[in-house]
Amino acid sequence: MTSSTLSVEGISVETTRHGSPLVLVDNVSLTLGAGEVLALVGASGSGKSLTCAASLDVLPPGTRMIADSVSIDGSVLQRSTLRGRHIATIMQNPRSAFNPVRTMQQHARETLSALGISTAEEDERILRAMKASGLDEPERLLRLHSFEMSGGMLQRMMIALALATEAPFLFADEPTTDLDLIVQREILDLLDHLKRERRLGILLVTHDMGVVARLADRVAVMDGGRIVETAPVTDIFLRPRHVITQRLVEAHLSLYNRSEVAA
Amino acid sequence: MSDLAIERTIAPQWLSVKLNWPTKVALGIIAVLVICAVAGHWLAPYDPNATNLVGRLQSPNAEHWLGTDHLGRDILSRLIVGSRVSLGSVALCLVLILGLGILVGGASGFIGGRTDQIIMRFTDVFLTFPTLVLALFMVGMLGTGLVNVIVAIALSHWAWYARIVRGIVLSLKHRDFILASRLAGATRVQVFIKHLLPATLSQLLVLATLDIGHMMLHVSGLSFLGLGVTAPTPEWGVMISDARQYVWTEPLLVFWPGLALFFSVMAFNILGDAIRDKLDPHLCAEHGH
């Protein structure tokens, strides 16, 4: 599938608190191109994850979506078609994302069956995808359950499932948050590699500016449910315009005792 | 059930349970039951044991609001006085069960070690019996009669409560306030009574309230089988049993006592749900017996 642009337009998410409506995401629009990483950053509660969830219509109960459209290469598509087929997802805490009662193979098979891929092709695709994710011994791993695997392996498995569907876009919601540092680095390297190799368009939701620096091409900063600034990554770090962006950059730099970025 | 309708919270001194309309109805029914149980003999329009073979098997009429049974006794009066047996036996059962449960479970948890293991094995044996079978066996051993039925049901239910109490005691035993109390010189018994008992009691009461309906059904079930009260004492289960031969001719005879049971059990179930929802919504109420 060669798609080049994903457009999300006018997403708004609302909930009710104490009887009156509360807007959680306010008219957010973004575009994602093939082969680029757009990082969606912001503090907790700024609405980053909800934006992704709304785009794919997997909102948590109690929240509603108002006015929205998601289109690829200009044509609006239904959410149910988008999920898995055009946009794959990886999440934080991969352990809880897998059903502990089912094997990896069952997860993989059902993912591909949902896309209408024949059983013969399924197995081949899965093995290829697992190898591309850096998983050795894929045949053995397929027989395992989530509780028999480490966090890093599970995250790679999620990436493998995303690759196996050959979806052109990937939503990555805090994919490295729960992993230890070394594994984090490996996963980020893998994502970077996949971006270049397969021209994957990745929407990376994160609160970690270090991850942004490592992986992102463009950055959209969210605050209070709105996008306050969108810019290429170097501009974000060197010439942050909005006050929120400045605060994020400063906070990140202070962790390393620096006051400016070395370009 | 607590999601139904609007909720208004009224706070009596010791218990602020959400009083939506089902709970109010339930409390009303229970109040009526208690009044009947206590003052039944005065409230009943007729003597519940007064037979009148001439006027037997009457349908509900102006004189006998619910009719008369096969011996001419007024059904309404028998229902009212029968509440004493139903409520009284359940109350006695509860006391026995909680007493045994706290004693055995509490001691076991508190003492710990090998004694705990041994006592728990002993409790486990009781848990391998289906409750009604165990109750039947107990009646077989003790003989028939109401008191024996009460004891039998108590002896077949206590094991589960003992386990719960032990669990609570085990979880609280090593907390700081217990240690502080011991260091201050309290004997183990004193610590148990003053600190552990209140905590276990509140949780136990919630569970027990949820179980009251169940126990009423078991008591009346055994009485229905003829193993409980002796004639002519009025009891709802026995009344149903007496009426069975008249199912074809006088179906209402079977209907009234069962209805009384049904409403009573339902009232206690509503109350139990309300208390549980208030105090601990995550308590598992679906423990079967």
Place this chain on the structure above:
Amino acid sequence: MLAFTLRRLLLLVPILLAASLVIFLLLRLGPSDPAMDYLRLSRVPPTPQALEEARRMLGLDQPIVVQYLDWLWRGPSLDFGNSYAPQRPVLPDLLYYLPATLKLAGVALVLALGISFPLGMWAARYRDRFPDQSVRLLAFFGVSMPNFWLGFLLVLVFSVHLGWLPPMGMGGWSHIVMPAFAISLMSLCINARLLRASMLEVKGQRHVTYARLRGLSEISVERSHVLRNALLPIITATGMHIGELIGGTLIIESIFGWPGVGRYAVSAIFNRDYPVIQCFTLLMVGIFVLCNLIVDIVYAWADPRIRLSAEGVQ
């Protein structure tokens, strides 16, 4: 898995032994005198000599340990002694009536599970809307209903009024449906509520969201991820239901004239026919423990977390 099953099967032995000990001891500690009851049931006047003879014949003059071991010894050869009343071997009589009871309890179990599943799923799918409210209301009534009263109500409606179903006796499905339903109602309601709660809990878990994100259809998600996981607590609950169903069967049998062990046992209790009471209790406990064992094995097989640790895999 096989080793796990075998180990659990072996555990049956000490469990049953312990139960038999409790049964035996409790009966001996009871207030009445077996010799007296024996004589009464054999219609022999209880003169002191008759009592002595009876005691000797029943082995009651031996120390308790000897009595217990003797009873136990005869167990494997299935000789549980003769009942006091008709002086017949106990076990064959019980086994004669047992299949009817098991059949009734079995059908009740099928009804309880079979009806509660669609109800629970329906209530979970339409949470807080009409299906959910009505199932919860129904369940609430069902849990409060005395099963013997329900039995009579069913007879009133379907036999007396409508004349559709026979009120008594054993036979085909028309004979079994009313008693089985009366027995099953409480467990049915409890199970429906449990399934609803279980499904709602699973629906909120992240692996369900992830399944949807991977593009699975709603039906697929519900089948493979929600239901599959929600069933686990139900399996455990089934063990408890079985105990309740056995108890219910014993009571309901008398209403419908169902020729099972219930009536036999109740009359033995009236007569204080100890050998029958002992054997009956042990038999029922054995069946209950066996059913729980099967439930445990099914659960261990269904939940890979248990299955794999049972097989010794880390």
